[in-house]
Amino acid sequence: MQNIKVAVDAVVFGYKDEQLFLLCIKQKFGPLKGHWVLPGGLVKDKERLQEAVIRELLEETNVEVEYLEQLYTFGDTLDRDPRGRVITVTYLGLVNPEGLKIKAATDAMDAKWFSVEKLPSLGFDHNEIVAKGLERLRSKVHYEPIGFDLLNPIFYMAELEGLYRTLTRRDFDRRNFRRKILRLGLLEDLGIFSSPGKGRPANKYRFIEQRFKELQEEGFQFEIKFS
Amino acid sequence: MQNIKVAVDAVVFGYKDEQLFLLCIKQKFGPLKGHWVLPGGLVKDKERLQEAVIRELLEETNVEVEYLEQLYTFGDTLDRDPRGRVITVTYLGLVNPEGLKIKAATDAMDAKWFSVEKLPSLGFDHNEIVAKGLERLRSKVHYEPIGFDLLNPIFYMAELEGLYRTLTRRDFDRRNFRRKILRLGLLEDLGIFSSPGKGRPANKYRFIEQRFKELQEEGFQFEIKFS
């Protein structure tokens, strides 16, 4: 008779000011009490996997994600928990700046956003999971328009540019990036908005979800590369 | 107390003569007795997931794969089996022509290679799993050199070309493909071999695994695209 438990864990990223953040919670019970870990928990018998992730995220962090996809299933740590073997189906989630802010308020609780550059040592094999999530995000951003889920629905070109700079960890020409991403025909120019600071006021843009879906039907492949 | 069982299933592809084949087995017991399904089964308590796949493949089909990677975890069919909920971690496997032949001999048993073009209706949600596997294979072949695992270690350029034609379902210029793949610097020209049929005898080539790993370290990205 098989004795394996099934859990879900979420690698949720947020973005702000050229920095990528990871959502963590502080363990309250169990052998890892006091350690930081990823949000997650056991799946209920009558619950879909993705539902379980969304539920745990709400319960533990009060965060709602903009984007969610299955990442990988980790199940090779045979003796992680003395009470029995656990395999965990992990998900990659993205929140926009709203989600990021809300959480900052509940900061005093047991959930916190960590800069990806200064991650603490997480419990279980969660650092490994984060690595997988980061890798997925960083590679996927090249050939799927998921970066937009980390921004406000309406954004400045410089923000999109900064996001890509942060995620790809590459430096590229501002002007060429602009042209490259505009040529895809997926951004709507919303005209000039109030100036955010110094210099000439900038236009804001919007990702045209609908247009993307249309193009996708025709076999279009989103792609943005850097030298 | 959670009551979920964990299984693995394998989507194993082979290739021959411009055709892609899928490995299936005929169910001997249970409610789906007599139906074709993917090789797989329950994971043992002290067994890694990938080990379970390899074990099941050997037990059920006597096939050894050349390549194996985790595909996706299906767990949303809450009432698939009356005896309880099962989530299944699926794997994508590739065999070279050797593996394909061996199996053809055991044909009379309960394992069989089906042309992907003429797949039967599989039990459970296995057709959905195959779709996922096909999609993964077809997209991954563009940016990772996994196609070679479907060929003999030594191959004619025309074979490689046919493989890419089959997988991408696109027609492209023979000569441009040749140049494109040679320019990557990952193939060793082994010189002229015996002529396989009509026409001028062809050179054989070998994928230089070692060279690929070296380049990968330097941040090289394998990529082969078609218009």
Add this chain to the structure above:
DNA sequence: ACAAAAGTGTTTTGAGTACACCCATGA
């Protein structure tokens, strides 16, 4: 000699890159 398949060469196009330059605001 001819068909068939392998291998090489050439032209054209267009995206990627690296720049210089102009524009509109705040101070």
Add this chain to the structure above:
DNA sequence: TCATGGGTGTACTCAAAACACTTTTGT
């Protein structure tokens, strides 16, 4: 007016695409 960042234009490079052509075998 000057500094600052936003937006536009242009020359160069090089891979991708579309071709014609030559080479080497079997029949």
